[in-house]
Amino acid sequence: MKNYKRLLILLSPYKKALILGSLCLIVASLTNLAVPLYIKKLVDVVMVDKNMALMNNLTLGIAGLFFIQLIFSTAHNYLFDLTEKRAITDFRIKLFKHLHTLSLSFFVKRRTGEIVSRMTNDITTIENIITDLPATLLQQSIRLFGGIIIITYMNWKLTGLILVLAPVLVIFARTFGRKLKKLSTEIQDKLAVSTTILEENISCIQVVKSFVREKLENERFGNALEDSFQSAKKRVIISSFFGPSIGFIAFSTSLILLWYGGREVILGAISPGELIAFILYATIIAGPMGSFARLYARVQEGIGASTRVFEIMDTKGEVRDQPDAKTMPRIEGKVEVDNIHFHYRNDQDVIKGINFIIEPGQTIALVGPSGAGKSTLVQLLHRFYDPVAGQIRIDGIPLESVQLASYWKQIGIVPQETILFGGTILENIEYAKQGADKEEIIEAAKAANAHNFIMETPEGYQTIVGEKGIRLSAGQRQRIAIARAILKDPRILILDEATSALDNESELLIQEALDRLMQGRTSFIIAHRLSTIHNADRIIVMDKGKLVESGNHAQLMEKEGLYYKLYTLKSLQLVEDAEVKNT
Structure with missing residues (x-):
């Protein structure tokens, strides 16, 4: 029940509404308990006294009780x-905010569909119990204990028959509740798998169609849903048996009461009105007993779903601010990398003892074969990850000693895979600087050689780019990303193969813009373009996670090491490409 207590904390900001709703519920429940007493008198007046005036008064009294019950039940339902809905909305927002505090490694290790499933399917299951349990518990407790007190006063012998029902229901609830909890967790996990497959197919639909893998994906999705269905089927079997069994026990008890009470009426021990009232109270009492049993089963399902959600809530970001973290002052741009090591898995180092010092304003080209660790190095520089050993210092300040946000505000990145949001072009560029005026945005777009193609679109800067920018070409998306980086005006710039998606004409214009942008800024570039490498102040050559060479173009060519090989191969490739174009 620990997780359920955590869920109830979500209700604490709304104590006033819950207290008022509870008072309304108490009034409605007490009114419900009073009705059988009036019905008892009404039946005796009709069958024994045969008093018309008193019958009319009692009927009006019962109608009044029903009306009071209507008013207070409506108020209770509305408030609860x-x-x-408010508490669940807050919980979704809280979970979403928490996701933003988690490190990049959390999202690398988990599939998107799984996280989406936790935010949707699991929280929907939780929603069904968060206020329903306290309300039902209060309402049914009043009916149960109030009804027992009244019927004990009326006839203690008949009360004993009803209380025999309680232990039977408790055994039923505990037995089936545990099974339902286990199945609920299992179903939520399997739904997460199917949600992941759905998300992957939507985002990778071009790949699916290109490789003609619709049949394979249909089978994957169908198998995942079928697996979920089999678990749901087990839950249905248990639920189908559980509900009717509770009803059978309750109705059997009512039948015994009716037989025994009828016998008492025939013998003259009780009046007909007392029998009717007792049967009504027996029904009122049997209802809570059945509700408690069913409620217990639902709580187990909710707790099963909450386990996965709180697993995320309890996860802490691996990269986070230290308690004494200070604000990063304005960055000048000196970068010191001191013997850093890093791995994604304990048994496989990706970065191995890299050392270098970069002066403010220098442009650094990172070169190396695929898998050398270039992208990992710039992620460490951006502090998406922390080194497992060694230290990175900016202007002599250790990165781990400053607040993340104050550092990230001064560093810009144009990633290898251009990432755009599904809104307008204007919104995507403005994302770098909230509140920027349109003139600033247009200037940034012009600097990135994006303004002309933007104005050629029907809606201009208000053009919707589609999910992940699917309505734009790769080159257009790249230029929007560069415009966004230009608008941010960062002190340190990271370009992860930023020009690889541009045609030759656009590349020249973009290169000019980037040259202007990099003036006075420390810049790290992962690039395959020879022009970028030539213009770099320093080239760092990496291989298998190590820094194997460092220097400018001329120095490295003289060494005839790895850089010489890579550069020669690139030059030959460009010559071959040119010859192919000329034929």
Whole structure:
């Protein structure tokens, strides 16, 4: 029940509404308990006294009780349901905010569909119990204990028959509740798998169609849903048996009461009105007993779903601010990398003892074969990850000693895979600087050679780019990303193969813009373009996670080491490409 207590904390900001709703519920429940007493008198007046005037008064009294019950039940339902929706909305927002505190490694290790499933399917299951349990518990407790007190006063012998029902229901609830909890967790996990497959197919639909793998993906999705269905089928079997069994026990008890009570009426021990009232109270008492059993089963399902959600909530970001972290002052641009090591897996180092010092304003080209660790190095420089050993210092300040946000505000990145949001072009560029005026945005777009193609679109800067920018070409997306980086005006710039998606004409214009942007800024570039490498102040050559060579173009060519080989191969490739174009 630990997780359920954590869920109830979500209701604490709405104590006033819940207290008022509880008072309304108490009034409605007490009114419900009073009705059988009036019905008892009404039946005796009709069948024994035969008093017309008193019958009319009692009928009006019962109608009044029903009306009071209507008013207070409506108020209770409104207050509790509204609080439930508000609390769940707050919980979704809280979970979403928490996701933003987690490190990049969390998202690398988990599939997107799984996280989406936790935010949707699991929280929907939790929603069904968060206020329903306290309300039902209060309502049914009043009916149960109030009904027992009244019928004990009326006839203690008949009360004993009803209380025999309680232990039977408890055994039923505990037995089936545990099974339902286990199945609920299992179903949520399997739904997460199917959600992941759905998300992957939507985002990778071009790949699926290109490789003609619709049949394979249909089978994957169908198998995942079928697996989920089999678990749901087990839950249905248990639930189908559980509900009717509770009803059978309750109705059997009512039948015994009716037989025994009828016998008492025939013998003259009780009046007909007392029998009717007792049967009504027996029904009122049997209802809570059945509700408690069913409620227990639902709570187990909710707790099963909450386990996965709180697993995320309890996860802490591996890269986070230290308690005494200070604000990063304005960065001048000196970067010191001191014997850093890093791995994604303990048994495989990706970065191995790299050392270098970069002066402010220098442009650094990172060169090396695929898998050398270039992208990992710039992620460490951006502090998406922390080194497992060694230290990175900016202007002599250790990165781990400063607040993440204050550092990230001064560093810009144009990633290898251009990432755009599904809104307008204007919104995507403005993302770098909230509140920027349109003139600033247009200037950034012009500097990135994006303004002309933007103005050629029907809606201009208000053009919707589609999910992940699918409505734009690769080159257009790249230029929007560069415009975004230009608008941010960072002190340190990271270009991860930023020009690889541009045609030759655009590349020249973009290169000019980037040259202007990099003036006075420390810049790290992962690039395959020879022009970029030539213009770099320093070239760092990496291989298998190590820094194997360092220097400018001329120095490295003289060494005839790895850089010489890579450069020669690149030059030959360009010559071959040119010859192919001329034929």
